[in-house]
Amino acid sequence: MDDHILIQTKDMQKKFPMGQSELTALDNINLEIRRGEFAGIVGPSGSGKTTLLNIIGSLDIPTSGSAVVLGERIEELTHRRAAQLRNHHIGFIFQTFNLLPVYNVYENVEFPLLLLNMTAVERRSKVMDALEWVNLADRAKSRPAQLSGGQSQRVAIARAIVKRPEIVLADEPTANLDAENSHHILRTMENINQEIKSTFVFSTHDEKVIRYLHRKITLEDGRVTADKKFNGDLKNNGNP
Amino acid sequence: MVTLKLAIRNLIGAGLRTWLNVIVLSFAFLAIITTQGLLQGMNEQAARAMIEAEVAGGQFWHPGYDPYDPLTLEEAHGPIPQELLELIQNSAATPVLIIQGSVYPGGRMRTVLLKGIDPIQEIIAIPSHFLATGSQTTPAIIGNRMARNTGLQIGDLVTIQWRDRYGTFDAQDIEIVQIMQTSVPTIDNGQIWLPLGRLQELAEMSGEATMVILSGTKNLPAITSAWPFQNVDMLLKDLNDMVASKSLGSTIFYLLLMFLAMLAIFDTQVLAVFRRRKEIGTLMALGMTRWRVISIFTVEGGIHGVVAVLVGAVYGFPLLWYFTRVGWALPSNTDSYGFAIGEKLFPVFPISLILGTALLVMIVTTIVSFLPLQRILKLKPTAALRGRAQ
Secondary structure, three states, X not given: OOOOEEEEEEEEEEEEEEOOEXXXXXXXXXXXXXXXXXXXXXXXXXXXXXXXXXXXXOOOXXXXXXXXXXOEEHHHOOHHHHHHHHHHHEEEEOOOOOOOOOOOHHHHHHHHHHHOOOOHHHHHHHHHHHHHHOOOHHHOOOOHHHOOHHHHHHXXXXXXXXXXXXXXXXXXOOOOOOHHHHHHHHHHHHHHHHHHOOEEEEEEOOHHHHOOOOEEEEEEOOEEEEEEEOOOOHHHHOOO | OHHHHHHHHHHHHHOHHHHHHHHHHXXXXXXXXXXXXXXXXXXXXXXXXXXXXXXXXXXXXXXXXXXXXXXXHHHOOEEOOHHHHXXXXXXXXXXXXXXXXXXXXXXXXXXXXXXXXXXXXXXXXXXXXXXXXXXXXXXXXXXXXXXXXXXXXXXXXXXXXXXXXXXXXXXXXXXXXEEEOOOOHHHOOOEEEEEHHHHHHHOOOOOEEOEEEEOOOOOOOOOOOOOOEEOHXXXXXXXXXXXXXXXXXXXXXXXXXXXXXXXXXXXXXXXXXXXXHHHHHHHHHOOOOHHHHHHHHHHHHHHHHHHHHHHHHHHHHHHHHHHHHXXXXXXXXXXXXXXXOOXXXXXXXXXXXXXXXXXXXXXXHHHHHHHHHHHHHXXXXXXXXXXXXX
16 A cells, blocks of 8 residues: 555445344445545535544444555454554544543643653643644633633644644534634644644535535545545635 | 543542542441441450450369250269369469259249359459358349349348259358449359358368369460360350351341442442443543543542542541440340440441451442443444444
């Protein structure tokens, strides 16, 4: 596999049992996502976006076919190895932020580093960098309950990128945000993508997000119906 | 460290729920210590009283003596072996003669044991010196229970009847010279203490005894005798058996308390797995293994036990200390317990009991916390992130 290809799926299929029958969530997915891409999986609700992200993030496994992420075959990973892969190489951003309510902003961002057994000095430097990127250094002591939706998502972004993962997976990151916050979040992620060269993969059906993507993978009924790349972002290339 | 930190924060975040669990657990912790301390205090107090008043350093029994078979008592006496006589002469032992008899307080007959003891002995804590009178009438001591049951008082004359060594019935009036306050029912109920020499004379058993009680305060060489030696442990066996049977009740009580406390912990953990599915999913997404997530929840449960012990120590230990000082006043019918306890029971809380109970509470809490968490092993991260149960 090409060194620059971080994510590769071949004839990947995912089915879920639905009573007596099965629901095909993903069907014959063949994708390659390269290092540093800012790609979006776009499609309506139920098209399989989150399922695809979950498999890439080693939270789930394909029913058939293969998914190779950072050289690891997802369907062959043990629970422990999958956890290690997520711990070291993948950052997650969720639609509902999923911050740990008992930790403050600083501690939420610090959490992935604690799992990596970094020293306190190293952690502090990385956490403050991440908070600077998302412009929340002054809210380090705040609790998640004291933050707005936009701020919470920025904390979630900081938590996802603090360990400088090779892949950041964002599941509908702007779905719970207003337009201004959405644009702010997307600009932040775009900047981070350029700065730390992490690969960003979004699932979204939000037009605001789509305008920022450098690559748009369209899913419909579990199938890739379109896969378009742009030199810059869609703002500069017009709406495809 | 992360596990501990997260567990502690989660507990603090849970607020009132944590404190309710902790308080219930601390009650259970203290109740266990209290019941066990009372039992241990009862055991020690009774053993001490029995040793002081009856057992001393052990007893040599006439081979025919069997305290559980009154029919053999008639034959359970004999000349004191020479090696024991030497001990008696050195004030290291004292002989006791026991024969069966009857007493007629208020004209009613009651079967009693007539026990002869040396009035000047100091081996057992019986006020035998009251028997050393120059009176023509035979002096006698009875215990407070015996006095209560028979209505006899100091100065009363009462008729006793007995059979001498040849089986001949004889009777005589005795005078109650002292009513001893004792907590030991086995030297009290149905017993009349007479001067040894006088009883030997009445029963025509001169120089004979049923048992020789060894001093408990002197270091004595091992003595072999034709009379079998009953050591302190053997003589306290009945007491220990009785305390053990009573401890069953307290064990059931504390098991019940522990069960209720553990039910609260179990319930909390079961609810946590449901309520905190999304958090569990997030932790997995951040790279925690299932077992590490389980360890966080288990540590949370275990901390309940640790905090309960600490909280229990703060409010409970001063109470327990006060208890050990002032004792527990016992109801007047304490005699029905069947063994020696005074008017107050002083509980004993040895460090081993406190540490052992603390350890038990912490271990059981941790185990009970862990049991419901096995659901997490089956929980898919994707389902957990959606907040769904499986």
